[in-house]
Amino acid sequence: MSKTGVWIVGARGNVATTAIVGARAIAHGEADTTGMVTAREPCSRLDLPSVERLIFGGHDIRRTSVLETARTLSENGIPSRETVDAVREDLEAVDERIEVGTAVNCGNAVTDLADETLREPSVEDVVEQIRSDYRSFARENDLDRIVVVNAASSEPPLSNPERYDTLSAFEGAMADDDSDLPASSLYAYAALVDGRPYVNFTPSTGSALGGLVELADKNGVPHMGRDAKTGETLVKSALAPMFASRNLRVRSWEGHNILGNADGEVLEDEENEAGKLETKGGVLEGILDGDFHNRVRIDYAPPLADWKTAWDDIRFDGFLGTRMKMQFTWEGSDSALAAPLVLDLVRLVAFADERGESGLQPQLASFFKQPLGVDEHDLSLQFDRLREYANSHTGE
Amino acid sequence: MSKTGVWIVGARGNVATTAIVGARAIAHGEADTTGMVTAREPCSRLDLPSVERLIFGGHDIRRTSVLETARTLSENGIPSRETVDAVREDLEAVDERIEVGTAVNCGNAVTDLADETLREPSVEDVVEQIRSDYRSFARENDLDRIVVVNAASSEPPLSNPERYDTLSAFEGAMADDDSDLPASSLYAYAALVDGRPYVNFTPSTGSALGGLVELADKNGVPHMGRDAKTGETLVKSALAPMFASRNLRVRSWEGHNILGNADGEVLEDEENEAGKLETKGGVLEGILDGDFHNRVRIDYAPPLADWKTAWDDIRFDGFLGTRMKMQFTWEGSDSALAAPLVLDLVRLVAFADERGESGLQPQLASFFKQPLGVDEHDLSLQFDRLREYANSHTGE
Amino acid sequence: MSKTGVWIVGARGNVATTAIVGARAIAHGEADTTGMVTAREPCSRLDLPSVERLIFGGHDIRRTSVLETARTLSENGIPSRETVDAVREDLEAVDERIEVGTAVNCGNAVTDLADETLREPSVEDVVEQIRSDYRSFARENDLDRIVVVNAASSEPPLSNPERYDTLSAFEGAMADDDSDLPASSLYAYAALVDGRPYVNFTPSTGSALGGLVELADKNGVPHMGRDAKTGETLVKSALAPMFASRNLRVRSWEGHNILGNADGEVLEDEENEAGKLETKGGVLEGILDGDFHNRVRIDYAPPLADWKTAWDDIRFDGFLGTRMKMQFTWEGSDSALAAPLVLDLVRLVAFADERGESGLQPQLASFFKQPLGVDEHDLSLQFDRLREYANSHTGE
Amino acid sequence: MSKTGVWIVGARGNVATTAIVGARAIAHGEADTTGMVTAREPCSRLDLPSVERLIFGGHDIRRTSVLETARTLSENGIPSRETVDAVREDLEAVDERIEVGTAVNCGNAVTDLADETLREPSVEDVVEQIRSDYRSFARENDLDRIVVVNAASSEPPLSNPERYDTLSAFEGAMADDDSDLPASSLYAYAALVDGRPYVNFTPSTGSALGGLVELADKNGVPHMGRDAKTGETLVKSALAPMFASRNLRVRSWEGHNILGNADGEVLEDEENEAGKLETKGGVLEGILDGDFHNRVRIDYAPPLADWKTAWDDIRFDGFLGTRMKMQFTWEGSDSALAAPLVLDLVRLVAFADERGESGLQPQLASFFKQPLGVDEHDLSLQFDRLREYANSHTGE
């Protein structure tokens, strides 16, 4: 396949760094592809861009290098010190390709992190600078295609998103220097306007606005989001269909998450947490009937570092009014769960783009907490859709 | 629809009693249909025999009445005392329709329970007696159709079941008074030979023998089994596909069950436990790739009574060799989980019979730990098959 | 022993009602004494007032009768319907002995509950009315002694409690009609000033003020508090000493509680929660060395009703920097855990009073989250102190 | 203090190796003393032999070197590779001081492990050889004292141990070349007969026989055992007193352990497991009143390696017959939990020996699942005894 670039917004963050380290470790034969959906049936049958040949760049607002992020992660075991050493030079090269981004409307928790942000005179100038960054990356690395992935910190939710429901409303707002436009949507606009595929890995707004969906359709460019489904919510989307299909009535589903990384620190800020809880909570509502107590908590516990523990307590009624329950704990490295999906999504969106498939990509629903344009939240059925997609492309 | 009888082998056991109490409580407006798959989309659209009009009878080998079983269960809260009182007379009437059964090859744990068993001179005479019991039940209650359901205690596994791979081998063995033929298969034969639909709710052999599959096909009668999927295994079949689809490598899945009812007491006997563990273990192997440590324990803890607690510990590897884990506990009333499925299966098999659908019924795979003739173990995909079946019958 | 009355502030609440139902059920031979510390070694050797002969009365601010509270509790199984029926008349008699109380400084969550509260012109008049209520209860029931127990909803914490550090400061504030004095301390003052023993079962201020400690000493009356240790905190005080004595370094102890009763609803209010979290958090600090992440969450989940589930996640370091962990869940009926302790404390404080033991009662430390005047938080060592106390009174 | 040698039976096992690595890492400043009881109040006030100066030797029956064991452990993270590298030479030196031991009556699981065992003509010759090994170790390393610690694989339980209730019975059996005498008791005899302090870290018989207790008293030598209390049982001894003191009636306590190390493999053998379960089960019986279901399971799950997960499920009744429950999981590195206790016990037994304190050492009860000569199983009270002991030696 053609030469593919990956532009990550939030390139020095944990998810981005782990994805980059992983791709390069695979290239050097230092890691295998466990955890990558595309490395296994049915996607392994597709002619996807190879992981080994992906070229990485991106935006960030902190100066910490990707290598430093990798070393900090390594103190908690993932990636191992050996792996980081093996890809050290590659990481240094990626760092050269990281530009300063914008943090407009990202909330205080994020601006507190920032060492430097784009300070152009107007929204339009900011967008112009981002487009130029994408362009230079593509040109300097001789890329046939770049996929833009948003893996930056979660933004606070945007109020009244329907005001940007049409492309003309969105572009009008840009022209008016509307101070409410969130950074994630500016990055998305800058990609889609030049026909660059876009993936929103986060709960931030990104390309979910009506106006940007319209733009992607108009320009014939594939995009998808929102908020990758990695831990507790992934489990919910596997488990909840069981209660529904057995007609067991869930009365309370309480989820409590503790995590200790920077993402946890940002989410500790109530503003930013709001966005996350919105995308997490919806999965159950989309699967289960009736009313029930549904709460998700996220607590920041520094000693856990990048390890996230979710504890869920589920109460349900069965036959003859029997009260029963299920509880689970899930303990994973947040970044190790998320990173391979970044690579998967890049490969699958690049594949779609190559084949001229544009607009939202419903076959990718299984990757997201809030799959744009898709109502199905049952993980197996979502994944079945990916299977059908792969089959249709391999003539099975 | 036509008048349907339900003949339960093991009619005085917990599962049978709870199913009977539940059906009658629904008939009296004392309970709703929570927990019944057929009471909800997609099956609720089918023209199934009504729960309220089902007539119950069966075989057992203990003299304890159904009412006594119900009262004992009630001490642990399910069904409530009020519910038992409301259906008392109905239960007494059912007891009149329970006949003495055979316990041949059921293991010592079962024969220790028996107050009385069929003691006919030969296997053929035993089968003749069972056929005659079915016939009288149908005639005396003026039934259009009876469905035979095996809900008796688990038998020890049958060695070399392939020796009964053809109908002629099976019938030859009966003629030779073969002392290895298990009770469950005699009950199944007696049903199928007279065109009566059959469901095997247990891990026992039942209609799984090649010879009986042949008989069902020949006589155009629907049947299905084996071992209803209610608790831990149900959860496994919902969860394991998540690991598979995400290419997360499971290294160890250890399940520990504690339960305090008679089923637990019989399973405490290693002979009988063997059969159960066989059907439970296979689900994971059918879903997950590769080798992994896979163990299921069942411990008998009397103070838990009919409440079963499962604890599962799952270790898996993700991206960059990250070791992660998930644990869950599941606490349910075993009988309350199983009983509504008895009613569901009776209704769905009667429906199939009415429409002339014969042989194994793959649309029912989601109900079983070891769905005969079906390789798919992913609960959602199994259930999707039931949805497609319902759609095909309602023209959607 | 002499005739003992129990005056409960919050008499129509869950804890009070369960204590009253339990005492009366024991009197009628309908319940045993499981869960009562005083029914077992070492306290069973003491000559305590008998449970059967305790007379109950109290204050409340809601009109719901004790019987209604008992019936609502009964819907969740504890106490059983049979038990409530057996003590119905006794509960009706108790209701006759419940007077309207004050809700001053109890926060909005409490005042929203109130049907009626004392509306005397001044603080001193309120106290006068409370003293008169206590007096009438004693006289009309011909009691030798009454013990006042605070089991009312938790108040928000009092700011700058040190301003009431002396009796004269406290009485001066009363004379000045100080609008900050919390209800719980007015109830406590009214008891102690007339030599009536007092127990603070809640996290509210009660008798913890320096001025009231002085009053109790001056009047030679025993009192103790604060916040009964029933669930998660009880477990903490049993477990944490293990980490300390083994020199295992706890790095994070995160506790998450879900509960569905009225107490949970009041605690959902952040104001009132603050008081509770303060008394809960301190136990660990009192046992473990060093700094660690220590957080307690309380979430209101109505479907759980009176059942509280605590989930605790503990991370600790061991030899050679090994990171290890422990998790527990605790599921109990909040009221069933608390109620017997009300009876225990009444009996033990009455015993002390009879023997002229006055002031704080350190032998009762094991009952409280924040034992006034005691630094020891290790449950076993606290209980050992009760054992020594009993021994000293029985000559062992 | 004087120069102390540590002779470990099972010196190439996980516990021994981790203890040795730890002591040497502390000596090199590569590790701190977290997890060592003697490094903290109250024992830190005692004048104990310093960890840095302990000299190690021992018996084993496998040829794998201590360094190899350390490297295998290191693959699961404990000790770290850096730590092993830092003490590599020290470990090689220890290996020079390891002699071939006897495996008589250790069961097949152990003899299957053995590369080489003592094959002397008679029991007395075996004992003679062991005494000579101890002697050479002391002489060659110029030691003032050696403490013998049994950390070898668990033996199957000895039947009718009362036949060795006197020293003359034991010595008579040796003289008769009694083929039932277990290896652990031969090692213990060889120590005690020459006045060498002895610690039995395992569930094997060791010095628990009446005849050996007599010998220790006669020779004025301190000894203690049996089966170090590290994980699940440690937690039980902290938690169970809570139920007892609150008069909560435990009805079922089911413990399920999964572990993946060699100890697990040996315990998988039912013969050897029997011994372990015996010492584990007794703790609860020693603390809780009444009858209850009490079961402990140990399952071997290789992927867990040296990490042990215990899951305990506890059901108890409270006030008014309320059924409640607690569950916990405990996840620790078995060896990291055990190893520091080896060092603690050596230091404390050497201290006692130096002060002429002989026979069983009840102040060490908190270290053992089955503390010889002590009935108290409450961890806090056991530890309080150690505190009193320390106080008595420091004049507090």
Ligand SMILES: NC(=O)c1ccc[n+]([C@@H]2O[C@H](COP(=O)([O-])OP(=O)(O)OC[C@H]3O[C@@H](n4cnc5c(N)ncnc54)[C@H](O)[C@@H]3O)[C@@H](O)[C@H]2O)c1
């Ligand atoms: N880890 C997971 O399992 C997971 C799952 C789903 C979604 N996510 C989402 O992925 C995102 C990244 O998570 P993470 O753990 O890597 O967080 P992180 O805090 O480690 O990384 C975020 C990075 O984004 C940068 N950043 C913030 N705002 C920016 C902006 N406006 N422009 C450019 N860079 C910006 C930060 O400087 C930081 O380097 C979060 O939004 C998170 O919610 C993570």
Ligand SMILES: NC(=O)c1ccc[n+]([C@@H]2O[C@H](COP(=O)([O-])OP(=O)(O)OC[C@H]3O[C@@H](n4cnc5c(N)ncnc54)[C@H](O)[C@@H]3O)[C@@H](O)[C@H]2O)c1
């Ligand atoms: N409860 C569940 O969740 C569940 C799930 C799947 C399968 N099952 C299976 O259902 C069966 C019944 O479970 P249960 O809890 O009701 O057990 P149970 O012990 O309460 O009832 C079994 C009944 O079968 C009777 N019986 C035994 N052998 C018989 C024979 N040969 N002929 C006639 N009657 C016989 C017994 O006397 C008893 O009344 C078991 O095989 C169990 O493994 C139960």
Ligand SMILES: NC(=O)c1ccc[n+]([C@@H]2O[C@H](COP(=O)([O-])OP(=O)(O)OC[C@H]3O[C@@H](n4cnc5c(N)ncnc54)[C@H](O)[C@@H]3O)[C@@H](O)[C@H]2O)c1
């Ligand atoms: N249940 C437990 O395990 C437990 C343990 C420790 C402490 N506590 C404390 O015990 C108290 C009672 O708990 P509960 O579950 O019974 O709560 P509840 O809400 O059921 O009962 C509280 C009662 O107090 C009454 N009340 C409130 N303010 C009052 C006032 N100023 N004067 C008189 N009455 C007043 C309310 O009307 C209500 O009837 C709470 O403070 C709780 O924190 C409970």
Ligand SMILES: NC(=O)c1ccc[n+]([C@@H]2O[C@H](COP(=O)([O-])OP(=O)(O)OC[C@H]3O[C@@H](n4cnc5c(N)ncnc54)[C@H](O)[C@@H]3O)[C@@H](O)[C@H]2O)c1
């Ligand atoms: N790890 C813990 O938490 C813990 C706690 C309490 C008790 N223990 C006990 O400590 C002992 C050691 O545990 P481990 O994990 O180190 O086991 P391990 O299997 O790693 O080590 C045991 C060592 O003993 C050797 N051995 C066996 N029989 C011997 C004999 N007769 N003479 C000399 N050497 C012999 C083996 O070759 C092996 O090197 C076991 O008995 C275990 O039950 C361990």
Ligand code: NA
């Ligand atoms: Na699923």
Ligand code: NA
């Ligand atoms: Na304790």
